[in-house]
Amino acid sequence: MRDPNTLSKPMIRFSNVRFQYADQTFGLTIPDLELNQGERVAIVGPSGSGKTTLVYLATGVLRPESGSITVKGSAISSADESTRRQFRIQNIGFVFQEFALLEYLTVRDNILLAYRIGAKATDTEGARANELAESVGLKARLDRYPRHLSFGERQRVAICRAMATSPPIIVADEPTGNLDAARSADVVRILSDHVKASNATLVMVTHDATVIGGFDRTIDVTQFAATAGA
Amino acid sequence: MNNIFYMACRHVRFFKVRTLILILGITCTITLPTASHLIVTKYGDSLRSRTASTPYILGARGNRFGLMLKALYFGRSQVDAITLADVNELDRSEWGHAIPLHLGHTTKGHPIVGVPDDYAEFRDFTVRNGARTPQLGGAILGSAVADAMRVGVGDRLRPDIHSLYDIGDKKPILLRVEGVLSPTQSADDHAVFVSLKTAWIMDGVMHGHEGDHDHGSPSNPPAQYQEITSENAGMFHMHASPADIRVSAAIVVPTSDKGATILEARYDSSSRLQLQNSRIVVEEIMGLVVQVKSFFDAYYILVLITTLMFIGLIVALSGQLRKREIETMHLIGASRRFTMGLQAAELLIIVAISTLLSAGLTIVCLSVSKHFLGVV
Numbered sequence: 001m002r003d004p005n006t007l008s009k010p011m012i013r014f015s016n017v018r019f020q021y022a023d024q025t026f027g028l029t030i031p032d033l034e035l036n037q038g039e040r041v042a043i044v045g046p047s048g049s050g051k052t053t054l055v056y057l058a059t060g061v062l063r064p065e066s067g068s069i070t071v072k073g074s075a076i077s078s079a080d081e082s083t084r085r086q087f088r089i090q091n092i093g094f095v096f097q098e099f100a101l102l103e104y105l106t107v108r109d110n111i112l113l114a115y116r117i118g119a120k121a122t123d124t125e126g127a128r129a130n131e132l133a134e135s136v137g138l139k140a141r142l143d144r145y146p147r148h149l150s151f152g153e154r155q156r157v158a159i160c161r162a163m164a165t166s167p168p169i170i171v172a173d174e175p176t177g178n179l180d181a182a183r184s185a186d187v188v189r190i191l192s193d194h195v196k197a198s199n200a201t202l203v204m205v206t207h208d209a210t211v212i213g214g215f216d217r218t219i220d221v222t223q224f225a226a227t228a229g230a
Numbered sequence: 231m232n233n234i235f236y237m238a239c240r241h242v243r244f245f246k247v248r249t250l251i252l253i254l255g256i257t258c259t260i261t262l263p264t265a266s267h268l269i270v271t272k273y274g275d276s277l278r279s280r281t282a283s284t285p286y287i288l289g290a291r292g293n294r295f296g297l298m299l300k301a302l303y304f305g306r307s308q309v310d311a312i313t314l315a316d317v318n319e320l321d322r323s324e325w326g327h328a329i330p331l332h333l334g335h336t337t338k339g340h341p342i343v344g345v346p347d348d349y350a351e352f353r354d355f356t357v358r359n360g361a362r363t364p365q366l367g368g369a370i371l372g373s374a375v376a377d378a379m380r381v382g383v384g385d386r387l388r389p390d391i392h393s394l395y396d397i398g399d400k401k402p403i404l405l406r407v408e409g410v411l412s413p414t415q416s417a418d419d420h421a422v423f424v425s426l427k428t429a430w431i432m433d434g435v436m437h438g439h440e441g442d443h444d445h446g447s448p449s450n451p452p453a454q455y456q457e458i459t460s461e462n463a464g465m466f467h468m469h470a471s472p473a474d475i476r477v478s479a480a481i482v483v484p485t486s487d488k489g490a491t492i493l494e495a496r497y498d499s500s501s502r503l504q505l506q507n508s509r510i511v512v513e514e515i516m517g518l519v520v521q522v523k524s525f526f527d528a529y530y531i532l533v534l535i536t537t538l539m540f541i542g543l544i545v546a547l548s549g550q551l552r553k554r555e556i557e558t559m560h561l562i563g564a565s566r567r568f569t570m571g572l573q574a575a576e577l578l579i580i581v582a583i584s585t586l587l588s589a590g591l592t593i594v595c596l597s598v599s600k601h602f603l604g605v606v
Contacts, residue, residue: 061561082565089563100558104244105237116233117564145244 009037011169011201012058017067017077019057020226027226028053030067033219037168040192040202042212045221051205054221055171058203059092060084072168089118093162093200095172095191099154101146101161107133108142111160125164132160136190152186159190163198170195172204181210188214234568238575249580252544256584257591259537263530264588265595270523272596274516277302280416281508283353286482286490288312288320288328288497291504298511301331301479303417304341311476316503320482325489330477332429336390337405340375342422344429344477352481353418359383360409364425366466367458368408374419376410383407386457387422389432403431404457426477427466431458435468435475545577 012035020027028050035041035058043051056062057069060076061084069077072091076084093114101110111129115121122128133139136156146154155175162170172191176184188204188211195202204215212218242249280302289297289309296307314330321328329352332344350362350370357370360383364370369387376382389402405424413419424432458466468475482505484490497505549556556569 085563085565094561096558100554102555104241114562116237117559117568
């Protein structure tokens with residue numbers, strides 16, 4: 001557990017949020033939820049219980065029917081599509097299941113993907129890729145393609161990609177989904193080390209009970225599940 | 231925009247096989263109709279431009295298309311010969327001027343054309359260097375022949391042996407290059423011009439040997455000259471009358487419209503000779519070519535539709551395969567415009583490469599067609 005004093009500043013806040021998919025088959029109702037800066041939160045629940053829906057709401061991928069979601073003090077739930085996209089590029093780093101690296105881009109370009117697709121360009125993005133790659137022992141592999149990397153190396157590239165813009169929030173959507181216990185622990189350790197170093201908030205969707213112990217808080221999403229038509 | 235093209239280039243480069251298949255498909259789809267259209271257009275222009283300066287052709291009755299292709303473009307079609315007497319008869323009339331042409335010999339595949347002295351003037355030849363009109367035993371080269379054979383004034387040319395069974399026969403006489411013509415952008419660029427007498431010497435109708443006109447005995451024939459020089463030119467002689475001397479055809483320039491009408495009527499009733507209006511015959515040839523082209527156009531449209539369907543299918547399948555990639559980019563923050571632009575840029579790069587390749591291939595096709603079709 002981390003020092004509660006460093007966790008006091010709310011990073012993501014849900015207030016009276018209600019969300020329903022268009023086909024009315026599933027929805028979430030979240031009366032009040034806060035995720036704090038520097039906090040490491042595990043979102044748990046069985047398959048189909050709304051874990052991914054919750055993080056998509058928190059990152060502006062989905063918009064609620066009602067209520068408000070603020071991220072870093074900005075009301076992301078009422079922002080337009082373009083604003084939400086820009087917000088995501090600059091403020092949220094994603095780590096996906098099986099890492100979803102782009103196989104036709106080199107390690108360097110994969111790490112800098114956020115810059116390629118619209119993040120505000122900086123003079124230091126190249127240096128940032130070098131720095132991140134060096135921090136995970138991949139500097140010699142920067143010009144290789146993902147297919148030339150081992151599983152562990154690909155996993156580290158995915159984490160570097162999420163960290164490239166130094167986002168205050170890291171969202172990991174079941175990154176340990178298909179991994180054995182040792183590899184799952186490794187992913188959580190690397191992510192935790194990085195968020196600790198940057199005081200970022202880590203939100204990780206998982207149904208892997210073995211990794212939950214490494215988090216500051218666990219949120220069971222089933223408590224927010226709304227009955228169809230309710 | 232730079233990032234879109236950067237990523238598109240990376241994608242195109244990484245998936246080489248897919249890119250190559252698409253490029254080849256699009257290149258063929260562009261090249262086939264473009265090249266065939268340009269070749270037919272160029273072929274038509276080339277055929278028509280020659281007819282403007284060559285109004286009528288006199289030749290043996292038979293295939294008029296073959297006669298026209300042989301007389302105008304020095305093609306290899308087989309047509310019966312006419313006699314020099316036939317040509318002289320027309321030339322002596324007040325209705326037209328006839329310029330005989332002798333074809334049949336080649337040197338390294340290039341046609342050797344026997345022409346009278348006034349052919350150069352008729353075609354308004356200018357020379358790159360050397361003489362304009364061939365002397366006995368001499369040759370004037372079309373510019374393309376000189377370039378292709380890399381020969382110039384003072385070099386010697388050996389005519390091709392026509393029959394493999396002639397290997398025991400005497401060697402063909404050497405031709406002395408006397409001049410090279412300036413380019414004319416016509417069939418003349420691809421021909422070697424010799425005098426009519428030289429052509430008849432090559433036929434064996436005229437010959438020269440030691441001992442003046444004494445032919446010796448069958449067991450002791452005189453030595454034949456292998457090259458015509460100023461020293462031995464006077465020793466060449468003919469044993470045939472103009473009625474027996476053959477030419478392939480004759481260009482006929484009527485003196486007037488009335489002359490043209492009278493000559494047309496005269497040869498229309500001839501059972502042995504035909505006088506053809508080159509413009510009319512060439513338009514008939516082009517009519518056939520255009521008919522064939524229409525068939526190919528329909529075929530190309532089918533190929534185009536099929537190729538577009540294949541490309542559409544590949545793009546659609548590629549879109550399915552890239553669903554995860556596109557979704558990943560959208561989640562990170564890419565706009566739909568970005569991801570669609572990325573796919574469009576990839577297609578644009580492939581189409582641009584295909585278009586460039588197609589332009590190159592079309593130029594090659596046009597160049598090759600010159601040799602196959604014998605026109606420029």
